[in-house]
Amino acid sequence: MEPIITPVSSADVCRICHCESEPNAPLISPCRCSGTLKFVHQSCLQQWIKSSDTRFCELCKYNFRMITKLKPFVKWNKLEMTAVERRKVVCTVTFHVVAVTCVLWSLYVLIERTTEEVRAGVLEWPFWTKLVVVAIGSTGGLVFMYVQCKMYVQLCKRWRAYNRVIYVEGCPALPPIHKGITSAETQLL
Structure with missing residues (x-):
């Protein structure tokens, strides 16, 4: 579909x-x-739509007629981020990997020792303490992973939106308004 290209006079300019x-x-x-x-x-409009993440004209509120496609993954561009954002992502990923490793190792050691105590039939105060620590550690780890994964999903959505190709179609012309003419007479015109 080709956009409607309106004949322009020499004074017409891009509003962006x-x-x-x-x-x-x-x-x-x-x-x-x-x-x-x-x-x-x-x-200009494509760049404005990407940066503002808006699908309508902010002046007349008309919803743009758009066709969006994703680029092939091998042609995706790197997400533009500030140095602070990039450092934040690297630190978060590093912290997440270290934290998950520590939680999993701690849970493994606690569960291993607890199963040894269960086999030996020793179910005393340290057993119940370890069980509570395992439950709290598991719950905290799951909540932490949920929050982090939510952030990673948002980052992936932003990267995906950045790598879409937007094609805006021209606005269709308004139908002519004829006062006092019936629809049958309009068809004859």
Whole structure:
């Protein structure tokens, strides 16, 4: 589907970059805005939609007619992150790996010693203490993993959204409004 490319006058410019139409970057009208706000370059609008994560015109509230596709995974770009965000992710992943390893090792040692006590028939105060520690450690570990995995899922969604290709179609023309003419007469026009 080709976008509706409206004939433009020499004064028409993109409302985002304020440049005129070019042969390789024609102006389109993706919404119901009029006047100097009517036109935009496809590439400018795509970049704006990605950065604002909005699917409608903020001025006229028209929902853009969009086609979105994901790039093949091998062609995905690296997610743009600030140095602080990157450092935070690296530290979080490192901490997560160390914490999970420590929790699993501690649980393994506690469970191993507890099973030895059960086999020996010694169920005294240390046994119940170990059982409580195992329960609290397991619960805390699961909650921690849930919170971390939720953050990783959000990061993956952001990366996926960053690597989608957005194509915005032009806004269809409004039907003509004829006062006093019936629908049958409109068909004859």
